Amino acid sequence: MKINQAKQIDDDQYFESIDQKDFMALSYPEQSKSKIKYVHDQFVKNAVNTKVNPLIISDHPKYYRHKVTATATNVKKHGKLQLKLGFYIENTHKIKPVFESVLHDKTIEKTLKNIEQLFIKYKITAYQKGHDRGIIKHVLIRKSYANDTLLVVFVTQGYLLPNAKRIIQELREKNEQIKSVVQIIQKNDTHIVLYGDEKTLYGPGYITDEIDGLRFRLSAKSFYQINPEQMMKLYHQGFELIDIKKHEYVMDCYSGIGTLSLLAAKKAKEVVAVEQNVSAVKDAIGNAKSNKISNVRFVKDDAANFIATYKQNVDVLIIDPPRIGVSQSFIEAIKKLKPKRILYISCFVETQVRDIKQLNRLYEVKAIQPVDMFPNTTHVENITTLYLK
Ligand code: SAH
Numbered sequence: 001m002k003i004n005q006a007k008q009i010d011d012d013q014y015f016e017s018i019d020q021k022d023f024m025a026l027s028y029p030e031q032s033k034s035k036i037k038y039v040h041d042q043f044v045k046n047a048v049n050t051k052v053n054p055l056i057i058s059d060h061p062k063y064y065r066h067k068v069t070a071t072a073t074n075v076k077k078h079g080k081l082q083l084k085l086g087f088y089i090e091n092t093h094k095i096k097p098v099f100e101s102v103l104h105d106k107t108i109e110k111t112l113k114n115i116e117q118l119f120i121k122y123k124i125t126a127y128q129k130g131h132d133r134g135i136i137k138h139v140l141i142r143k144s145y146a147n148d149t150l151l152v153v154f155v156t157q158g159y160l161l162p163n164a165k166r167i168i169q170e171l172r173e174k175n176e177q178i179k180s181v182v183q184i185i186q187k188n189d190t191h192i193v194l195y196g197d198e199k200t201l202y203g204p205g206y207i208t209d210e211i212d213g214l215r216f217r218l219s220a221k222s223f224y225q226i227n228p229e230q231m232m233k234l235y236h237q238g239f240e241l242i243d244i245k246k247h248e249y250v251m252d253c254y255s256g257i258g259t260l261s262l263l264a265a266k267k268a269k270e271v272v273a274v275e276q277n278v279s280a281v282k283d284a285i286g287n288a289k290s291n292k293i294s295n296v297r298f299v300k301d302d303a304a305n306f307i308a309t310y311k312q313n314v315d316v317l318i319i320d321p322p323r324i325g326v327s328q329s330f331i332e333a334i335k336k337l338k339p340k341r342i343l344y345i346s347c348f349v350e351t352q353v354r355d356i357k358q359l360n361r362l363y364e365v366k367a368i369q370p371v372d373m374f375p376n377t378t379h380v381e382n383i384t385t386l387y388l389k
Contacts, residue, residue, distance in 0.1 A: 023376070023377065023378050024102070024376045024377075028057070028375065031061075031372075031375065031376070032055045032057055032372065035055055035372065035378075035380045036052060036054070036055050036370065038349070038380065039052050039349050039368065039370045039382055040052045042349045042350060042353045043353055043365075043368060045353075046353045046354070046357045048353060048356055048357055048360065048365055050365045050366075050367075050368055051368070052368045052369075052370065053367060053368060053369045053370070055370045055371070055372055056230070056233050056234075056237060056369065056370070056371040056372060057372050057375075058227070058229065058230055058372045058375045059229065060229060060375075061372075061375030061376055062102045062103070062375070062376065063102065063103070063104060063105055063106055064103065064105070064226075064227045064228075064229065064230070065101075065103045065104045065105055065108070065226050065227065066108070066142065066143040066144075066145060066226055066228055067108075067140065067141070067142045067143070067224070067226045068104050068105070068108045068109070068112065068140070068141055069138055069139075069140045070085040070086060070087060070139045070140075071085070071086060071087065071088060071137070071138050072084070072085055072119075072125075072126035072127070072134075072136040072137060072138065072139065073085075073086060073126050074125050074126045074128060074134065081125050081134075082120055082125070083116060083119045083120055083124060083125050083126050083134075083136060084116065084126070085112055085116045085139055087101070102376060103376060103377070105143055107143060107148075107150070107175075107177065108141045108143055108150070110175070111150060111152070111174075111175050111177075111178070112139060112141060114171060114174045114175060115139055115152070115171060118167045118170055118171055119136060119167070122162065122163045122166070122167055124136060124161070124162065124163075124167075127156070127157035129189055135156050135157060135158070135160060135161060136155070136156060137155045137156060137157055137186060137193075138153075138154075138155040138193050139152070139153065139154055139155070140152075140153040140155065140193065140194070140220065141153070142207065142218055142220075142224070143177075143207075144207045144209040144218065145209055145210075145228035145229075146208075146209050146210035147207065147208060147209065147210070148177055149177050149178075149179040149207045149208075150175065150177045150178045150179065150207065151178075151179065151180050151181075151182065151206060151207040151218065151220065152171070152178055152180070152181045152182070153181075153182045153183075153184060153194075154181070154182070154183050154184070154201075155183075155184045155186060155193060155194070155196070156183055156184070156185055156186065157186055157187075158185065158186075158187065159185055159199075161183060161201075164183070164201055165201075168181050168201055168202050172202075178202075178203075179203050179204075179207050180200065180202060180203030180204055180205055180206060180207060181200075181201040181202040181203065182198055182199065182200055182201065182205055182219075182220045183198070183199045183200075183201050184196045184197070184198055184199075184220060184221075185197045185198075185199060194221045198220060198221065198279075205219060206218055206219040206220075206283070209224070211231070211232065211235065211259060211263065212232075212235075212263065214262050214263065214266075214287075214291050214293075215287070215290055215291060216257055216259060216262075216283075216287050217257065217283045217286050217287055217290070218257065218283070219257075219279050219282075219283050220279070221277065221279040221280070222256060222257045222277065222279050222280040222283045223256040223257070223277070223280060224256065224257060224259075225259075225373065226373075227373050227374065230371055230372060230373045230381075231373070233371060234345070234371045234373065234381060234383065235259065235260065237369055237371065237383060238260070238343055238345060238369075238383050239263060239264070239267065241343070241366070241367050241369060241383060241385045242316055242318075242341055242343040242385055244264055244267040244268050244316055245268075245315075246267070246268070247269050248268050248269055248316055249268065249269055249270050249271075249272075249312070249314055249315050249316075250264045250265075250268045250270070250271045250272075250314070250315065250316045250318065251271070251272050251273070251274070251307070251314045251316075251317050251318065251339070252264060252271060252272070252273040252274070252318040252320075253273075253274050253303040253306070253307060253317070253318065253319050253320070253321070253326075253330075254274075254275060254303055254319060254321045254322070255273035255274060255275040255280075255284060255298065255318075255320075256275060256277075256284070256320075257280050257283040257284050257287060258273060258275075258283070258284030258285075258287050258288060258296070258298060260318050260320060260345075261273035261284065261288075261296050261298070261318075262287060262288060262291060262293055262296060264296075264316075264318065265288075265293050265295050265296040266293070268295070268315075268316070269295065270296070270297075271295060271296040271297070272296075272297050272299065272310075273296060273298045273299065274298075274299045274300075274301050274303050274306040274307070275298065275299075275300065275301075275303075276300065276301065276302050276303070278300055281298050281299075281300040284298045285298050303319075303321070303326070303330060304326070304327045304329045304330040304333065307330060307333040307334070307337060308329060308330075308332075308333040308336075310333075310337060314339040315339060315340050315341065316340065316342075316343065317334065317337070317339035317341070317342045317343070318345070319342065319343070319344045319345070320344075320345040320346070321346065321351075322347075323347060323348040323351065324348075324351060325346065325348065325351030325352060325354060325355045326355050331355060331358045331359065335359070338362070338388060339388070340387070340388050341385065341386065341388070342359075342363065342385065342386040342387075343383065343384075343385055344356065344383070344384045344385075344386065345381065345383050346381070346382050346384075347373070347380075347381050347382075348379075349370075349380065349382050352382060352384060356384060356386065359386060361389075362388060362389060363386035363388060363389060364386065364387050364389050365384060365385075365386055366385040366386065366387050367383070367384065367385045368382065368383070368384050369382070369383040369384075370382045370383075371383065
């Protein structure tokens with residue numbers, strides 16, 4: 001199986017890409033076999049020797065995406081430009097103006113259609129690079145699994161969004177699940193979807209979800225796993241494998257809104273978490289407070305920077321980086337800090353193996369546990385645990 005490289009687009013859009021037809025044509029058991037083989041081959045190729053656990057499969061390999069980012073484009077209708085929402089074709093900047101993806105949650109797709117109709121009704125068009133016209137760049141919708149509520153995000157070129165109040169009012173009449181609407185204002189051309197100032201147009205600016213009785217605030221710009229059922233399995237399995245004890249000190253790097261940090265805090269003595277995205281750190285601090293968890297501290301910093309200067313004892317290190325994995329300086333910092341155990345969660349096995357290989361002398365790979373977070377795509381999430389030799 002060939003795993004495609006994301007060249008110009010960010011992680012977010014990468015997972016939105018829809019052209020994975022060949023892989024989708026495989027039966028689910030065949031897909032699972034192929035993923036296991038891929039993970040196994042990556043580890044074997046890099047001489048990190050150990051056995052791969054069976055893939056944790058999904059009970060719902062379709063309609064699982066609880067976050068969808070549609071991109072706006074214009075089509076000509078009766079000589080006039082009309083907005084159309086669609087999705088990037090994999091590895092390109094081309095947009096396919098289609099819906100009915102087997103991956104997307106159905107309520108989200110229905111809401112996107114309603115939004116498209118309302119934009120057409122109010123003559124709001126897609127921003128056209130180079131033509132200096134149009135407004136809408138992307139529409140993102142996030143859904144809470146526990147509460148069945150929606151957060152809608154309009155990414156626009158500039159501040160202007162005529163009739164925003166009416167559009168939102170009409171939209172809410174059609175979709176009562178919408179609890180908040182946010183505008184992200186971009187002034188320049190950028191390939192990063194969620195870059196720009198944030199303005200709350202309706203509601204509190206976030207929705208909440210639940211994991212194991214803990215409530216989490218999800219805002220527009222913060223990372224949150226897109227497949228809630230598999231996310232739960234990932235977290236449960238990860239904690240079972242790393243087995244944090246009551247007296248242990250934990251560091252959670254790339255902590256996002258603090259999902260792993262708060263779950264770890266319930267098991268550990270103390271947790272320190274580091275994350276670079278300011279929105280995510282704000283969400284995380286709010287999440288700790290609302291769940292009344294006080295043995296956790298969130299730091300807004302570059303993970304490599306933070307770990308390199310950390311002087312206290314760490315028993316368990318959690319790493320959950322983006323596709324690029326961790327940096328060389330991060331690896332050097334681990335070698336100095338020498339945490340007893342490492343829980344490395346990754347959405348891109350190639351970089352994960354590359355990083356683990358560099359820790360080979362100091363650490364033994366204990367478990368490799370792939371999780372099918374993205375059924376019907378070639379992607380696979382993978383847990384690895386490392387123990388200090
Ligand atoms: N552990 C979290 C988030 C994982 S996603 C969860 O399970 O939900 C990876 C996170 O790493 C993102 O929130 C991203 O903002 C953050 N990140 C990316 N590069 C970083 C860096 N250099 N330093 C710290 N955090 C970083």
